[in-house]
Amino acid sequence: MRPLTRLCSIVRNLLARDRVERDLDDELHAALDLLIEEHLRKGTPPDEARRAAMLQLGSVESVKQQVRDVRSGAVIDALIQDVGYALRVLRRSPLFTATAVLSLAIGLGGTAVVFRLADEYLFRDPPGVENAHRLVEVGRIDTGEAGGFYGGDGFDTFSYPNYLDYRERQTVFAGLAAYHVGGIAKFGLGTFDNAVRVPGAFVSANYFTVLGVPIALGRGFLPEDEQLASPSTVTVISHRLWQTQFAGERDVVGRTIHLNGRPFTIVGVTAPEFGGYSIDQQSLWVPITAYPDGDDLRRVGLRGRQWLMGIGRLKDGVTIDQARAEMARIGRDLQAEYPDANRRHGVGVAAAGAVPVVLRSIVNRFVGLLFALVGLILVIACFNVAGILLARGVARTPELSLRLALGAARHRIMRLMVIESVIVAAAGAAAGLVGVWGALRVLGQLIPLLPLLDVRVDPSIDWRVVVFSVVLAMIVGVSCGLVPARAATRIDLAPMLTRDGSGGLARLRVRSAFVVVQVALSVLLMVCALLFGRSLRNAGEIDPAFAVGGVEVVGLDLRLGGYDDARGREFAQALMSQIETLPELEAAAFARVVPLTGEREGGRAWLPDEYGDERAIDASQNIVTPGYFRTLGLPLIAGRNFTGSDRAGAPAVAIVNETLARRAWPGETAVGKRLVLGVSRRAIEIVGVVRDAKYRTIGEQPSPFFYVPAAQRYETVMWILIRPTGPSAVRQVRAIIREMDPNLPVVRAASLVEMTAFALFPQRVVAWLAAIVSTIGVLLAALGVYGVAAYHANQRTREIGVRLALGALRGQVLGLILRHAGQLAAVGTALGLAAAALLTRLLEGMLYDVRPLDPVSFAGGAIVLGTLALIASLVPAARAASINPVDALRV
């Protein structure tokens, strides 16, 4: 049959059903009339004629039904009927429907949220980039370590001269670009009284060509834009920036804007979608050689100054392994040619991706874990729904028996039950998507708060997540419905029709298996949740050695205001003396690094007579003003604090922590000793020792640390730490800054508690998710145990009646039901603990001070589940024990 004809028929049959039916009715009645007339003509009396005609035609209704069955779309028609029926059935048991829909909504919604985030940030090709799968990232790897690099940690930056050599010597890439994002590439876009901070990147001139990014307006960079001798101060801006900051005006090309106080000419606007190729997004690009002027420009030409990452496009036919081999060779050559600058300096190649190579394995594990958690809850929810369907199948046994006995096809009844579960799953998916929508809105507000990265924010619901949810819901619906449907229709008709029957033992077994799985999975989840919870509590209980509460932080980057070193120093000093006059403050300080935010300023130190890598003390440092220790409440143990006389030009001083003091001068006093810092071997005198604290993350081990006075080392990035007497003084500090320089944007203002919260952000997310998910899982499992116990008690009502009549004690009956439920819970718990013992090892890296086989968590999981299972089975058991034997036997 031609498909089109068929489609037309289906549409007609479904949409114009009334007309089609009337037509059929008319046709058959016309046929009947014809027959009657024939008989009349033969001389049969009217009554007889009618009767004979009807006999001849047969039952009009039955003929109609036969016609209906062959019509196109008969299946769809039947399906619509089934759906209608299923909806009526579901509406009649709202409690079941609500539980099932809700549990599936949580499972489906959770998986959809994780899918959406992973899809947006990990799976999808970056918008506006041509053929993204042919792009690779190029970075420095440490050849001192054993083994090669294949996309793990330790992917780092290289210098501009090295980049020029890579570009010159390589033959595997159609193009190799370099770029720098991060700290110094945040631009202050000054338009006088409103300066904004704009994420940008320094890029090589071929950047847009290599990525294949179309330029929508004006031009991209030309080779002559990238010149050390005479750097052109030009910039290409993103389409979004063009729209938001320049109102999409066509004459934007050629206009001069001030970036970090320096004039730049806009030469082009990129195609609308582009904002960089990774999740770290940019809004404007500037040639590498336009790197801040003065000293910094000279540093661009230094081979030892590593600050660039590479991105290359593989030539057609070249594999990533070939590229890796060639870049490794070039790296070895350059090591040999420049042994000083390129010590242990290898070159690695990794597939380009949304997540920077260094973070990739962590992010993948994190996302995998989230998927596992939401996936588990989905599986539990499935078993829950299947279990309830099974129970309802039992309750409907008389009805189903009747239908089967009347000749309903078994597959039709199974289809009916599967449709029911698919409807439940579809409703669950719909409810889940509403939840996804809400969750994504909340996440959309949280994501910009993430430190360090300027992540693309647009995790709204799209068709991919809808398709994902719908497909998943269909799979879930069919698989949840199939087993119960098979079980429910496998009915021995004869006894069912005569009595209430007790042949449900097979079904009890299936359902028990379901409950065992549910219990096992929720025990697994519970153990994970307890592990994370304990880990988080341990982390929270760690004393960072300073007071996190009551401290506020305001971030500035003087470069964004276009300050050079001399003016910056002056400004910083003036700002601090202004802030110190605020009566609302107990203490205030500048610091280069805010503790516990994951940031670290490295600083290698040597004893004055020692040299070489082996003897170096790998320390970290912070650059602070004298008020720092008082603001954070860090006690000085020996020596003195920095003072106003520790200024530029005065003897260089430092304060070390206990670990560094112990390490460098075991058993001696550190005050008065000397250290040399960095490659320049600048000597400093130790003037004080301060208590050990947590610096980078709360979970770290004590490590060597030293502080240098800000007056002796100028830094453009400074965090103002204040301890207000009242609840907050951020407003006052902002006012001072605005008054002193309206063009200087405040990078960030928050409480220290908020800022440090990010140190444990992934752990917190996982712990919360695990807690929510495991609570739901355990409750669902308890519901399952309750259902099985109730069913079990119900099945044995008559038996219990007999027992009681024969003198059994109520306690014995109670035990009968409890024992069965207890067995299920015990088997499930044992399986769950075994699974946990196998799987929690994978969590090791995310736990703080808790072993993966932590006995408390394991015991806790078992106890929680056991208690709930007992409570859940107690109610039906008590009901069974209170049966009146006379009633039970009278049935």
Next chain:
Amino acid sequence: MSQPRASLLQGTLDLLILKALSAGELHGLGVSRRIEQITGGTFVVQPGSLFPALHRLEESGWLKSIWEASENNRRAKYYTLTKAGKRQLGEATEQWNRVALAMTKALEA
């Protein structure tokens, strides 16, 4: 649906209906009469088989129907072959002849 012979009989019935209509338009009962007549009374098509078959063939695009006045001025639904139906009749006849020939040969062997 439940009889295993349905497909064989169905094919036969379809061919007979197409053949019956090849001489001109007929209403439902007319088709059944005509089949009885051309098969010499061997096949008596019951309404329960006839009407579903007519509707199926119409949906396949081989027949079309119109309401017309019958010989004694009653309204009845008349079926005629479409172009596709004529083509189908030719093909099915050919097919049938091949099968019949083969069957005859096989049974005589």
